[in-house]
Amino acid sequence: MLAAAQRERELRAQTYREKALKIYPWICGRCGREFTGKKLRDLTVHHKDHNHENNPPDGSNWELLCLYCHDNEHDRQSVADAYGELKPGEPQKGIATSNPFAALGALLEKKK
Template sequence: MCPPSSSKLDQIVAKARREAEARGHGYRERALKMYPWVCGRCAREFTRANLHELTVHHRNHNHDDNPADGSNWELLCLYCHDNEHSRYGDYTGVAASDAEEKVAAATANPFAGLKDLLKR
C-alpha cells in the first residue's frame, strides 16, 4: 500500500476543516459555546474528556425550534435527558414506543403442514 501524496493529504485536511466548521454551526456546538458545560438538572460538570455525555435538550420538545439566542435549549447529562423525556411521555401519554408504527400481528401458521410432513 503506497502512502497518499501530499496534495491528497492537503485535500483531506481541508475537507476535515470544512466539515468541522460546518458542525460548529449546528445547534449542539452553538449551545456548547453559549452555556457552561454543566448539567442543568444535576449540576454535574463536564470536561472535554466526557463532553459526549452532555446533550442539548429542547425545552419545548421541538427539535426544529433552534433560535439563535438559545432560549429553547438547556444542557443536560444523558441521565437527566432520558429522565426528562420519560417524564414528558408520562405527562402527555405518548411514549416513544407509541410513536412508532404499530405492526399487524402475524396471521400465518408456520406449522400448518407439519403433521402431514411428520407422517411421511
C-alpha cells in the same frame, strides 16, 4: 433517501449543539455535574419545547442536560402525555372509583 435525511439531522444537531456549548457552561442543568474533555460527549442539548426544529440563535429553547437527566426528562414528558393535560377543577382520569375499605366499619362492629 433515509440516510440523507439522517445525515442532515445529524448535521443540524451538531450545529445547534456547537452553539449551545458556546453559549452555556458545560454543566448539566438538572443535576449540576460538570463536563470536560472526553466526558463532554455525555452532555446533550435538550429542547425545552420538545421541538427539534425550534433552534433560536440565542439558545432560549435549549438547555444542556447529561444523558441521564435528558432521558429522565423525556420519560417524565411521555408519562405526562399519556395522562393528558388537566385543566383546573377537572377531575383526573383513571382514578380508582371503588373503596376497598367501605365495609370495614361494619365488619369491625360485627366482631365486637
